[in-house]
Amino acid sequence: MSESDQLRLVVVIGSVRKGRFGPVAAEWMASRARLRPDFDVDVIDLATAWLPDVMSADPAALKPQAVQDLAPWLAAADAFIVVTPEYNQSFPASLKNAIDWYDEEWHAKPVAFLSYGGASSGLAAVGHLRQVFAEFHAVTVRETVSFHEYRDCFGANGRPVAGDAPAYEEAARLMLDRLAWWARALRLARAREPFTAKQLHTQ
Incomplete structure (x- = not known):
């Protein structure tokens, strides 16, 4: 497979808290x-992206430099994997802030999720993220890794413990397979007809 045929995948680490598990996952x-x-594959850590948390009410206002610097990486992506914990039955404020700074960068692209948490496995956070990304015209992938x-799932080597590893490996494979399918399909669709968020009219 040539480099031009490869799919640009961006993995986004959503938590910025100290001691977070996100970078390991x-x-x-x-x-x-x-x-x-x-x-x-590229990995973007929101803890080092330094995106400001104050936005202008004017959509035409010049965006801060940190936002401008990250934009090309997101725009070039064919697909995303969002790594999120679950905080108080939802996802981190840092992740919502990052999503809201951008718009067209998310359009008509697939988003998959790796979540982590306690008894819930972070799936409440994923449920809320699906609603948010729908507003940005992104396609969320059904398959997840949670x-x-x-x-208790990971050892000191940064990998799943032996007993759990096969199940997580299989979950990752299934999610990546589905993400690749959507990424190829949507990249082809965008090439044939540029995506617009404006209301579509039928004749």
Whole structure:
């Protein structure tokens, strides 16, 4: 597979809290994707993106430099994996802030989720994120990877413990397969007809 045929996959680490598990989960997920020839993988950590949390009410206002710097990475992506914990039955404010700073960068692209939490495995956060991304004309992938009681799932080596590893590997494979399908289909569709968020009119 040539480099031009590869799908640009961006893995977004959504939590910015100290002591977070997100980087461990994201690196494991990225390592699974890098084993495949169809993905070119980047990892974006919101803790180092330094996106401001104050936005202008004027949509035409010049965006802060940190927002402008990250925009090309998101715009070039064919697909996203969002790594999120569950905080108080939802996803982190840092992640909502990052999503809201952008618009067209998300349009007509697939988004998959890796979640982690306690008994809920972070799935309440994923449910809320699906609603948010729908507003940005993104397509969320049904298949997910979720870590139940995540502190017990991973060893000191940054990988799932032996007994759980096969199930998580299979979940990652299924999610990446589906994400790649949507990424190829939507990239082809965008090439044939540029996506617009304006109301479509039928004749």
